[in-house]
Amino acid sequence: MSWISSILSGFEDVGEEVYEGMRFPGFAGNEGVKALLKSRPFSHAYILAGPEGSGKRTLARLIAAAMVCTGQGTAPCLSCIPCRKTMKGTHPDVIHAENGGKGLYVDQIRALRSDAYIRPNEAGRKIFIIHEAQEMNASAQNAMLRLLEDGPSYAAFFLLTDNVSALLPTVRSRCVELLLSPVSAEEAFFWLSERFPGRDEQEIRRTSVRCEGILGRAVMELEDKAQGEFDPLTQAADFVHRLAGGSELNLMEFAVSLEKYSRDELEAFLDAVGLLLRDGLICSMGGALEFERKRAAAAQEVAKNLTKQKIIGTIECIETLRRQCNYNLGAGHCAGRLAAACWEGIH
Numbered sequence: 001m002s003w004i005s006s007i008l009s010g011f012e013d014v015g016e017e018v019y020e021g022m023r024f025p026g027f028a029g030n031e032g033v034k035a036l037l038k039s040r041p042f043s044h045a046y047i048l049a050g051p052e053g054s055g056k057r058t059l060a061r062l063i064a065a066a067m068v069c070t071g072q073g074t075a076p077c078l079s080c081i082p083c084r085k086t087m088k089g090t091h092p093d094v095i096h097a098e099n100g101g102k103g104l105y106v107d108q109i110r111a112l113r114s115d116a117y118i119r120p121n122e123a124g125r126k127i128f129i130i131h132e133a134q135e136m137n138a139s140a141q142n143a144m145l146r147l148l149e150d151g152p153s154y155a156a157f158f159l160l161t162d163n164v165s166a167l168l169p170t171v172r173s174r175c176v177e178l179l180l181s182p183v184s185a186e187e188a189f190f191w192l193s194e195r196f197p198g199r200d201e202q203e204i205r206r207t208s209v210r211c212e213g214i215l216g217r218a219v220m221e222l223e224d225k226a227q228g229e230f231d232p233l234t235q236a237a238d239f240v241h242r243l244a245g246g247s248e249l250n251l252m253e254f255a256v257s258l259e260k261y262s263r264d265e266l267e268a269f270l271d272a273v274g275l276l277l278r279d280g281l282i283c284s285m286g287g288a289l290e291f292e293r294k295r296a297a298a299a300q301e302v303a304k305n306l307t308k309q310k311i312i313g314t315i316e317c318i319e320t321l322r323r324q325c326n327y328n329l330g331a332g333h334c335a336g337r338l339a340a341a342c343w344e345g346i347h
């Protein structure tokens with residue numbers, strides 16, 4: 001069954017909002033779902049269905065960001081404060097509801113309902129992203145149904161599920177269904193090459209075939225392989241590539257992946273980033289580079305994409321974080337600040 005034949009009714013205009021389409025930075029494949037979202041005003045209820053690792057969370061964050069975006073141009077801009085908070089999971093009006101994989105209970109849906117009637121804090125909308133929706137039992141789903149039917153007009157609900165048939169037909173009929181499909185091996189290859197720039201091309205190609213179009217699976221495989229063979233220069237080259245490439249989503253995803261590192265590894269990583277940025281500065285001033293290939297390529301990329309002033313600003317930011325690593329910052333905290341500060345520094 002194609003995705004289009006499974007789209008059910010449930011479109012609703014939200015007030016006087018003028019819909020200007022949306023874009024999908026960093027989200028691979030699924031052209032049908034993208035075309036649907038681009039062509040219609042936002043709905044108050046979506047089901048995002050697809051196997052584990054197919055991008056449900058990423059797409060939910062992008063739609064939520066588009067709904068609260070205050071930037072210019074097609075949303076989500078990923079630069080305005082509401083977009084950044086949504087992507088980082090800190091927007092007070094974009095609420096993730098999960099219950100440790102067990103699905104929400106009816107009491108939790110009732111609590112969510114009370115919350116929905118409290119007006120949004122910062123945005124014009126309040127968005128509830130409900131994870132593992134297939135685990136909700138019938139009474140929880142019926143409580144959810146009532147909320148979908150008569151919730152406040154500013155509220156939006158995203159039900160994420162890997163088994164859409166476990167949802168009641170009445171619930172499904174109130175939602176726009178977005179069925180995520182595996183991406184093609186070619187799309188996976190391009191996406192993974194962008195995400196893991198330091199990796200061997202053949203390895204990326206093999207993984208892009210083996211993952212059967214499920215990018216989350218491919219990311220896990222490549223990240224697992226990277227574990228235990230921590231190489232600060234490879235990691236730093238990856239970071240610098242993302243910084244120069246101008247995708248904040250890519251940068252933040254990388255920052256999240258740093259959280260698993262020890263303090264020592266993070267320090268080595270920050271030192272390597274600082275080194276590459278200095279190389280980039282030399283390169284941008286016309287200096288000769290006699291480094292090995294990976295280091296020279298990273299330096300050239302920095303020189304090509306960032307101004308001298310921005311390189312210097314980012315080096316200063318790295319040095320500050322490096323000092324903070326010496327005392328009380330945890331790796332996760334440090335990684336998050338690194339992405340945010342670098343992004344702000346260059347934009």
Ligand SMILES: [Zn+2]
Nearest residue numbers: 069077080083
């Ligand atoms: Zn925005």
